Every structure is written in C-alpha cells, then in structure tokens.
Amino acid sequence: MRRRHLTELLAVAACVVVLAATAACGGDGGARPGQPATVRLGFSAWPGWFPWQVAQEKGLFKENGVTVEVTYFDSYTDSLQALSTGNLDANSQTLNDTLSSVSGGAKQTIVLVNDNSTGNDQIIAAPGINSVADLRGRKVAVEQGTVDHYLLLLALEKAGLTERDITLTPLLTDAAAAAFVAGQVDAVGVFAPFTTTALGRSGSRAIATSKDFPGAIPDHLAFDTEFVSDHPDEVQKVVQTWFDTLKWITANPGEAVTIMARRGGVSEADYQTYNAGTTIFTREQNLAAFTPGADPTHLDHQADQIAEFLVKTELAPAKPSLDGLLEPKFVQAAT
Structure with a gap:
C-alpha cells in the first residue's frame, strides 16, 4: 500500500470541510458579494510574512478601510489546511504548496508576491x-x-x-x-x-x-478564489496595506525589527541575519513577476515547472490547471 503524502491528506480534508462551509454561508462570514466583509488572513513563521504583524500592530489595515482578522500559525501546515478548508480567506504560503492544494481541488488565487527565498x-x-x-x-x-x-x-x-x-x-x-x-x-x-x-x-x-535555486521558492498571498470574486475591494485594500507596510518598515526600521523579531521568537540580532536570505518584493518586482515569461523570475513559468516536479515526485496527484491561479490586477492598481 503506497504511503499517502501530506498534501493528499489535506486535499481529502478540504473536500469534506469546504463542501460543508459552502453549504452553510461561505468563507466570508455570510457577507453578500459586494458587501463589506471581514478578511481572515493567516501567516506563519517566515521572515517574508512577518510584515503582516507590523500591519496589524500599527493599524495599517484600518487606515486602508478594511477589517482584517490576522491569525498567526505556529505550524505552517496548519495555515495551509485552514485556507484549503475554508477557515481562512487568505494565507501567505509558497507557490508549490498552493499548487499542491489546487491539485487536490482547492480554488485559490495568488494576488501578491511577498518575497522570494534567497537562502533562508x-x-x-x-x-x-x-x-x-x-x-x-x-x-x-x-x-x-x-x-x-x-x-x-x-x-x-x-x-x-x-x-x-x-x-x-x-x-x-x-x-x-x-x-x-x-x-x-x-x-x-x-x-x-x-x-x-x-x-x-x-x-x-x-x-x-x-x-x-534562484526563483524556485516564491512566497505569496493566496486568497480563496470565491472571496476574490465576491469581495475585490477588500482584496485590493489588503494588497495596498502590504505596500504601505513596506514603506512604514523602511521609515521605521528599528521598531519594525523589534515587532517582527518578537513575533518570530528570536533576538533582533538573529532576525537581522535573515535579510539577505529573504528578498521582499516591491510593487515593481511584483509587476515583473506577474508578467508572463520563460524564466524562473516569472510566476507562470515557475508555476509550470513546479507543477511538473510535484507530479514527478508524487507530491501532487495530478498536474493542476493554472487557469485563474495568477491575478495581477490588484498589484497593478496599488499605489
């Protein structure tokens, strides 16, 4: 009997829970399409995602007029499962893990590149x-x-x-x-x-x-696809908050490191050693990544390569469709 991969187990759980959630009220707390909705956003222990902690503590979501419930996960896998099962509306995760979820039947849309792993x-x-x-x-x-x-x-x-x-x-x-x-x-x-x-x-x-392995590990913000369709204004405000947070961090580096190191449970000195190993993406780098291309710096190319690799190594049961996976309009509209 072949051993099941973790991603397959998550997909099975997702099928059961998502069907129940959809029948009840959907993943947006029951808000109708176009009505204001609370965004349930998750992230876990990775330097490229700790800026969300800064956004939360400094009230930057509120400044952009969006209500966000931020949940920090000690276990990264738990955050993946939470998005796949409808317990989150958005989660920061890697491209290969998003593709694994999609291959198992989850509907997810990438709206923002947080960073690329460059050594961490x-x-x-x-x-x-x-x-x-x-x-x-x-x-x-x-x-x-x-x-x-x-x-x-x-x-x-x-x-x-x-x-x-x-x-x-x-x-x-x-x-x-x-x-x-x-x-x-x-x-x-x-x-x-x-x-x-x-x-x-x-x-x-x-x-x-x-x-x-340059470009092999892009990290991004993935939303439940239905939430993106029903609540584009909230998605736009979350994406805008990300870029506003990066500006705030640049202007307040000392306080930002204190906040992020505390969330990561490490010293500020240790946290600063992570800088070179995580390349946080600017809006311009996001625009370039979302542009179709034929090398690892382009998300569509990398997604295709990762999808093939996941199937080859049996980390995914089948190559997922990339249709609708990448949505650059929110980055394009950000200021």
Missing part, C-alpha cells in the same frame, strides 16, 4: 557531511509536503540522488529542527527562523539553500 530555506547537516551527495544512506528530517521537502528533492536531484537514497524522517518543522539538534537525525530541511535552532548543533552547516 536550508538543508543543514551534521559534522562530517560536507555535501548533498554525502546524504546517501543518512536520516534526514523535514516537514513532508512543504517547501523544504521540495528544496530537499531539488538538491538531491542536482546531486544525482533521489528520496529513495536517504531515510526520510517526516516531522513538523520545529520538531525536525529539535530532532537534529538532539542528534536524532543526520540532516534537516528547515526555513528561517528554525534555521537558527538547527545551526545550534555544534559543527553543523548548510549544505544546500534556496540561494542555489
């Missing part, structure tokens, strides 16, 4: 393991079905290996980092701020990072 997703190994090729026969912990699992597969493929050449230990990201520090596994796939935890193991080092 890492495969960290114990002393004596100097390359990805050295992982053959080793125990590697990673949260199955998430972006760092994807990074691990990319790194293995580049080294001429497959998942069958290692002993995969599926754990939630925080538990994976802890298991690595405790010496229970030989390597771990984690994202910041959990990279700080993993590197606490004496002599450990990153043997592969998202910097090695």
Whole structure:
C-alpha cells in the first residue's frame, strides 16, 4: 500500500470541510458579494510574512478601510489546511504548496508576491557531511509536503540522488529542527527562523539553500478564489496595506525589527541575519513577476515547472490547471 503524502491528506480534508462551509454561508462570514466583509488572513513563521504583524500592530489595515482578522500559525501546515478548508480567506504560503492544494481541488488565487527565498530555506547537516551527495544512506528530517521537502528533492536531484537514497524522517518543522539538534537525525530541511535552532548543533552547516535555486521558492498571498470574486475591494485594500507596510518598515526600521523579531521568537540580532536570505518584493518586482515569461523570475513559468516536479515526485496527484491561479490586477492598481 503506497504511503499517502501530506498534501493528499489535506486535499481529502478540504473536500469534506469546504463542501460543508459552502453549504452553510461561505468563507466570508455570510457577507453578500459586494458587501463589506471581514478578511481572515493567516501567516506563519517566515521572515517574508512577518510584515503582516507590523500591519496589524500599527493599524495599517484600518487606515486602508478594511477589517482584517490576522491569525498567526505556529505550524505552517496548519495555515495551509485552514485556507484549503475554508477557515481562512487568505494565507501567505509558497507557490508549490498552493499548487499542491489546487491539485487536490482547492480554488485559490495568488494576488501578491511577498518575497522570494534567497537562502533562508536550508538543508543543514551534521559534522562530517560536507555535501548533498554525502546524504546517501543518512536520516534526514523535514516537514513532508512543504517547501523544504521540495528544496530537499531539488538538491538531491542536482546531486544525482533521489528520496529513495536517504531515510526520510517526516516531522513538523520545529520538531525536525529539535530532532537534529538532539542528534536524532543526520540532516534537516528547515526555513528561517528554525534555521537558527538547527545551526545550534555544534559543527553543523548548510549544505544546500534556496540561494542555489534562484526563483524556485516564491512566497505569496493566496486568497480563496470565491472571496476574490465576491469581495475585490477588500482584496485590493489588503494588497495596498502590504505596500504601505513596506514603506512604514523602511521609515521605521528599528521598531519594525523589534515587532517582527518578537513575533518570530528570536533576538533582533538573529532576525537581522535573515535579510539577505529573504528578498521582499516591491510593487515593481511584483509587476515583473506577474508578467508572463520563460524564466524562473516569472510566476507562470515557475508555476509550470513546479507543477511538473510535484507530479514527478508524487507530491501532487495530478498536474493542476493554472487557469485563474495568477491575478495581477490588484498589484497593478496599488499605489
């Protein structure tokens, strides 16, 4: 009997809960199309998403005339499930995880690029393991079905290996980092701020990072597609708030770092080390990413590449349709 992937389990749960939610009142609290609606927005522990905490604490959603209930998830997987099951209207997540949800039947629309991972997703190994090729026969912990699992597969493929050449230990990201520090596994796939935890193991080092695969891990804001159709004004105001928040952070870097480091549970000094590994996207970079193109800097190209890879590695049951996945009009209308 073939082992089920986490993404498939989420898709099964989504089918059941979304049908119930739709029959009841929909994911917008019962507001009719065109009427004001509260936006339920989720995010989790990733440097490119902590600006949402700044937006919440500094009242920037309110300044843009939109009511937003922000929920922080200790478990990234729980945030993915919350959007897929109708318990959120929007969530910040990776492109490959959005495609996994869509392949399982979820209807989601990407309206904003938060950032690209440029080093803050890492495969960290114990002393004596100097390359990805050295992982053959080793125990590697990673949260199955998430972006760092994807990074691990990319790194293995580049080294001429497959998942069958290692002993995969599926754990939630925080538990994976802890298991690595405790010496229970030989390597771990984690994202910041959990990279700080993993590197606490004496002599450990990153043997592969998202910097090695430019454009492979774009992070974005995905909305429930029906919410986008029914409440475009709210979506526009949320997107505008993102860019206003980036301006506020630029003008108030010290206070912003304090807010984001506190949310991440790390020191301000550690938080500042994440800057180079996460490239926050400006409006201009968003416009370029949403423009169709034939290289990894363009979302449509990257989505097609990731979709094929997910099917090839059985992280998704079938290649999802990309129709309606990318909606650039909100970024285009932002000021």
